[in-house]
Amino acid sequence: MRMSELSARSAVPVATIKFYLREGMLTRGEATSATRAEYGEEHVARLRLIAALAEVRGLPLARVRDILALVDAPLDDPIQAMGRAVGALPPYVVPDPDDAYPRAQAALEALGLAFEPRFAAVAQLESAIAAVESAGLPWDEEVVRRYADPMIRVAADEVAPVGGMTVNDAIAYAVLGTALYEPILLALRRLAHHHLLATGRVRARRAGDGSSGHG
Amino acid sequence: MRMSELSARSAVPVATIKFYLREGMLTRGEATSATRAEYGEEHVARLRLIAALAEVRGLPLARVRDILALVDAPLDDPIQAMGRAVGALPPYVVPDPDDAYPRAQAALEALGLAFEPRFAAVAQLESAIAAVESAGLPWDEEVVRRYADPMIRVAADEVAPVGGMTVNDAIAYAVLGTALYEPILLALRRLAHHHLLATGRVRARRAGDGSSGHG
Structure with a gap:
């Protein structure tokens, strides 16, 4: 054409x-x-x-180019490719020169996951936890588990097909899958909240009268 | 001070x-x-x-202001507040004037979740599915379930404390929690992928020789 x-x-x-x-x-x-x-x-x-x-994804064009380059001319190493792809995705966090990520390290150790400070998602987790704490939202071992357990299961299901792929296909799948299934996860979580509130399964107390008024 | x-x-x-x-x-x-x-x-x-x-979160200042306004002067209705908060978060999708979101509608119906086209996350899900399809990544009922089931469980755990809160507190918690736990979820998924690949649990085939070279 x-x-x-x-x-x-x-x-x-x-x-x-x-x-x-x-x-x-x-x-x-x-x-x-x-x-x-x-x-x-x-x-x-x-x-x-x-x-x-x-x-x-709303990625800046320079980041789109980084991701396309990873898909087009894959590195020999899927782990390195994933690391670069994650670095091309928000949140864009300035790495700590001392590799000190105390909140992320504590969470990863509690979960039995590798703590490799050079992997961009470690700095991303650190800043995400700091933000939750700044807002006064709960952050304790139960909350860590609430998010980590399902994500570990999701990741295992996602990664499974890689075993049958060539390295090049695996890298394209990993890079694009990391970027493009994230908005799906977030939209579904938002929709599940909405469903729970809209169907009246959960209601806040109305100060004073004890009824919710949404029934 | x-x-x-x-x-x-x-x-x-x-x-x-x-x-x-x-x-x-x-x-x-x-x-x-x-x-x-x-x-x-x-x-x-x-x-x-x-x-x-x-x-x-990397939110533009105008969106930060929207979210602060929701927390400061809560609407009477937590569902409406959640709707506006979700609209203040990316991806910023232009709503379809006909409320036609066929991919999102099919997914939500398969999941037994309410399809309310005016809720911003419906348009967000529609565009996220379209993006996955554009990239040639898998999208079928098994994939929908892979993401939806854990998100429905996470959402139920997150929403549970709302039952003990006043409406104002519930709205602040829902609005900030929607915005600030998302980066946690995404960082943990990225870290779980990294862990699975880095510990050699999953390896792609090396074209030709059948060994991976990462061990």
């Missing part, structure tokens, strides 16, 4: 497609003349992937 | 504190003379909360 059709199919403006080409985020089509190139389904898929990362 | 001490205690520059005062995000201290005011622990706590929302 020509660029105009690629634009129509992907709902991405021609000027934006040209920008992605210049930035190397999209491969050039096959040249059919000095001024024309032919694009294929892989270009449509790539534009959809860029939109998924940029629009749904 | 004076403003200079408030700044030192909270690690927030004086100019930023003055900005928050002008914007109504921080209440004024008690005036002790024409040019001096006295600040208390509640001001330190408020500045920490603003930092938690702005820095850790």
